[in-house]
Amino acid sequence: MTRYFLKGEAQARFTQDRIDLIPGLADLCEKHGAGFVVVCGDVFDSNHVAPQTVVRAAEKLSRFAYPMFILPGNHDPLNAASVYDTEAFKALPDHIMVVRDHAIYRSDKLPSIEIVGAPWFNKQPTIDLCGQLVDSLEPVAAGVTRIVLAHGQLDSLMPDTSHPACLSQEKITAALAEQKLHYLALGDRHSVTDCHASGRIWYSGTPVATDFTETAPNKVLLVDASVGIDPRPRVEEIETGQWRFSRVQKSIDTKEDLLGLQEQLEKIENKERTSVLLSLSGSVSLSISADLDLLVEQHRDLFASLRIDELRTDLSVVPDQLEYEEMSLSGYARDCWDELAEQAKQSGGDAPISEEAQVARDALALMYRLADRGL
Amino acid sequence: MQLLRIKLENWRGVEAAEIRLDAGITIVEGDNEAGKSSFIEALNLLFRERDSTKKQELKRVTPKGIDTGSMVEVELTVGEYHLTYSKTFNKKSATTLLIHKPQSLQLVGTEAHDRVLQILDNSIDYSLWQAIQLEQGSEFSQVSFKNSDSLAQALDNAAGGRGAGDGESVLLAKAQKEYLKYFTEKAGKETGELAALRTRQQDLERSDANLGGSLAELERYVDESAKIANELGGISERLPAMQLNVANLEKQKAELASFQQQCKALQEAVRSSELQCREIDRQLSERIMLVNESERLQSAIVTTGKQKAELEQGYLKAVESLELATKKRDSLLKQRQSLEQLVRSVDVSIELRNQKLQLHKLEQQHLQLVSAQKELDDLESEFATYRIDDVVINRIEKLEQQRRDFEIKIGGSSAGIRLQFLKDTRVTNNGRQQLYKTGEDLTADTSSRSTLQLDDSLRIEITPAADNFELTIEYQKTKKALEELLIDCGVKSPLEARAAHRKRAETIARQREMRKNLKAISGDVSVSILANTIEGMRQSVAMLSAKAEVSDEAANLEVLRQARWQQLEELDHSIQVARDLRDQSQQHSADAKTRLDVSIQGIALDQQSLVSVTEKIEAKEKELSTVALQSQKIEASKELKTAQNALGTVQSELDKLNSGGTDLLVDNARLSLQRAQGDLHNLELRQADIKARLDQMQAEGLHEKHQSVLAERDQNKAQIQQITRRARAAEKLWKTLIRYQREAQRTYARPLAERVVAMGTVVFGDDFSVELSESLNIVTRTLKGKTVPFDDLSGGAREQLGILLRLAAAQLVAGNEGMPLILDDTLGHTDARRLETMGAILNSAAQSTQIVVMTCYPARYSYVGNAKVVRLQQQQSSLFEAL
């Protein structure tokens, strides 16, 4: 997955971490005694990823010791270009299974487990794939635990449920009641979500954070939904990823505020796997503004990325009297300064600063810098 | 500073020369090569170079073959100083400074040089002084005031202290540098990093579009593949049913074929049975026909026999009738012959009587003719005695008249003629008609020839008398001619001649009358012919009299003849009736004979036919009895019925199988199957093709490529935004700064411009103005509302403005410590009128500025009013002078 704000080596690190998650999962299985892994779609960003991406992932999977059930999602649907039909995937050991149809998938190692999934066959299904699947299921035989894998947006979580591919929660709960399944593992949403009071419908989120918009990313779910564990399955959230996508909001008016920001940034751990988006507000002098620029400049390379969110930043840079005197301008330079300062003032009250005024402020700051803080 | 005196020794062509300069304007005249330029050169080098300099520039000033070096000496006042300063270059080099005021002092060498520079630096702007000098040939270039602090100071002071200090200049330079990081200097177009980023951005957008397009294509293939898979599934599903359908239909078709064969065989059987039946029927009806014919013939023979007997009877009767009719006709014909004999005898009697009458008539006529002929013959003989005819009598009368006329003329007098009318008479006198009553007289004149005609009875011609002699001769001739004629005619006088002539005319008239009578009697028949006819007729009468049975004297001959004819006609009618009757009978008998013959013939024919029919019947019976044939027919009908029933059954089976539709259905099912198989094949090929393409495209890793392009594009975009912001700040700062700087510059340059304008107005006119650049050069000149860039001005205008600008600069700094302005041979491009005004300007400027003009054309400066003129002579070398 390519993130535009990650540069060069940060992007490489991100990509590598996502691949390394596979052995990481094996370790977690061992640590927590998990019997198998289900992955509910979007393992790949696209069916058209580079062959080396597929090969690298397949290589890690081929070493994965636990049964794994992979469901094709909307990003990697089971169509003519599917990654799951590549030689690399065909060569995987039998216990790494791609759910290709509505058949019941089993593993020799898991005699009492049935896995059924609703794979995506294209990017725009026109029906509720999960609903279609659960409708077709027969009740589970006694002593068998059935896990259903599905991908997509659950209608109960969507503001607009008119899309025909929305997953009907009603159908799922009905199927649960009819003992057609014991647990529905959902994919697509990047945030861990417990969708139903029964505790049997969960989105597991994403094991590696990918964006600033996610809540509770970097997790996998450890689930025990065995028959007999009533009334609810045991679901435990386990931390996986180290990547953080953090928004930092700060009001800056004084040098102290700037120092505070500096402290805050310095406190952040694991900076090389952290993307920071600064949202700043306040009114600062030219020198503080220059210091802020310096601060950001100095920290930029420490983080995976450090940016000021221009859309969410409203920081007025206004030269103060001290700075003006400090420069002791004379001649036409003073006339120039006065005119720019006048233009910079033009935005009134709380209204967003006009572009012209912004340019004037930037010009003032530049003049301040060029004048070397005094002529 | 003021130059008082300049002296040269051994300087290029000048062996030794000295000029003394006025405080105002000094015009140094001299021909080419006189050394004017050497003074300027020497002056410059004196202040600039140390005596020890080894510069080539200096080496060249010293003439070759001279022991001493080149010497320049200047006496001047500057500030509080009055000094004499000299240098000798190249050989025996030396520097000497003699300060006369404020305190006398002499310095030499480096010390002297440094001291002079120090003095100058303190008092005047040396670089400005350098700048304003106008050397020959440099008049078109502008002045470089770059390092002129004093001018700057002067202008700054004049502008009220708004001029820029070092700080501003540095800031301006930095701002410009910052601006030029992002924009080009002249066009202000984006450049450097920013432009590169934008270019890169365009490339990325293009890559994005390309990759996006490829991905979309890929997705299209994926979609098509899914569609094909779907279609393939459908076809595969349909295929077995289609194959089954074909098999069923083919089976059905085979059944149909077998039924059709059966049907065909049965149809054949029915047809042959039908033929058999028909043949038997034909034979049976043939036999019936023969029997019928035999019966008919027999009965016909009987009937015809009866008819024949009747016809024979009829025929005999007809022959009998014919004989009777013939007899009757012959008796009537005999009666007629006797009656005809009677008629003929009466006719002979009548003929005889008629001929007798005729004969009598002819005999009478004959008698008359003979008597008339005799009378005529008598007259003929009498006529022969009368010889005076009309011609002769005319000649006699004419001659008598002539004779009488001659007698009158010869008588000698001509008497007048008096006519006395005895009755009313109409007279034509010489053509004029007039009526004369009884008793009237007419007297005619005879002297001229005239004519009087009385009624129609008398014409009187009057001829006047002629010569008597001639008349007498003529008279004798005429009288003799008359007497001879009368003798010839056998008469004695004209009177007798006239009576003879009258008798002849009467005889002719009687002859004509008698001939007419003769013709009336005979017609044209002559007497002899008539006599012959009479003889012929007498013989005929004799013959008839012999034949006549009835007397021709009987009165009723005609009636008798009439009665006999009537009897004859009645008899003829009876004969005709008898003839018709006989003809009729003859026809009847012929007809009866014909009918009888026909009947006999018919009977013979019928009997012949009967024999033949009977033979045929017997032959057929002999071949196969009719009974047997009838039983055969019953058998054949049964067979036909059976075959027809079987055919009906098979036919209805066939109908049930829909024979026509089955072929179509089989064909269609086969074609559908083929098409489905074809589709399947094509779709599989297409699917394989798509798969190959997908594999190929998959290998490219389009997703990552696209993602990385998108990422770079977004990064680039962010960077562009950031740099654009910086660029706009730099642009803003630079443009604002430069605007204020220019503003300041303009304020600063204004005093200089004002001075140029003040002087220029004199030269160019009232509406003259100039614009000065920040480097204090003339940018444009405006005259009469027209602004022209300096470089586009004429040479004359440029040199004039160049001088004005130097004068202005010199004057501007003159307040502190003026400096001399040296003009080397300028105003070469200036016309006479401008020379005058320029002269005035120079004269005026010289009041505050020392001016030295070097020229080889003193006339150019003749307009300078208050000038000191120094003549620079070509100096002979001292060597020559010594000689």
Ligand SMILES: [Mn+2]
């Ligand atoms: Mn998804």
